[in-house]
Amino acid sequence: MRQRIGDYDIQINTVPSIPISGKETKVNIRITTVSNNPITDTPIVLRISDEKKELTKTHPILLSSGHYTYYYIFNKAGVFLFSIDILANLDTEGSNDSNTLLTFDFPLNVSGPVSAELTSLTIPITAAAMGSVIAIVFMKKFKNRKTAF
Incomplete structure (x- = not known):
């Protein structure tokens, strides 16, 4: 500041x-x-x-x-x-x-101590959520490819 x-x-x-x-x-x-x-x-x-x-x-x-x-x-x-x-x-x-x-x-x-701990977890939680979404998308694409053959 x-x-x-x-x-x-x-x-x-x-x-x-x-x-x-x-x-x-x-x-x-x-x-x-x-x-x-x-x-x-x-x-x-x-x-x-x-x-x-x-x-x-x-x-x-x-x-x-x-x-x-x-x-x-x-x-x-x-x-x-x-x-x-x-x-x-x-x-x-x-x-x-x-x-x-x-x-x-x-x-x-x-x-407060609790909100500070939650704030420090924002990036790991966001990264985990994005990783899960990406994994689901790839799994669906892989599954669709398998059924196409």
């Missing part, structure tokens, strides 16, 4: 690609400028929430070469919001007038 706001370009991906409730999810984050230069020394805060409340929030994190990896275990299936807050133009003198908070929101669809 990718979003662009102002001079920031953020990409995230999850491992597994569809998070599974009860199992650890790895969220890879890449933050660059629109000209593809990595963002460094800019604080970010990561938040995860469901439709009712915020579930977790990190302390400010300083990026190293524009990359960060975050691990989380979702306790149930559903849609969650993975938010990345970037505090740009950080003013060290304490004045908040020049500070800008940019928030990037990414929806994550988390599946």
Whole structure:
């Protein structure tokens, strides 16, 4: 997933690609400028929430070469919001007038353990069904040839 706001370009991906409730999810984050230069020394805060409340929030994190990896275990299936807050133009003198908070929101669809297992079986089931159909067609053709002689 990718979003662009102002001079920031953020990409995230999850491992597994569809998070599974009860199992650890790895969220890879890449933050660059629109000209593809990595963002460094800019604080970010990561938040995860469901439709009712915020579930977790990190302390400010300083990026190293524009990359960060975050691990989380979702306790149930559903849609969650993975938010990345970037505090740009950080003013060290304490004045908040020049500070800008940019928030990037990414929806994550988390599946339950059973549906994830079924999803992983889709390709083998489809291949088996197609193989069966092809075998039946060939058997009928072979049977028709035998009766023709």
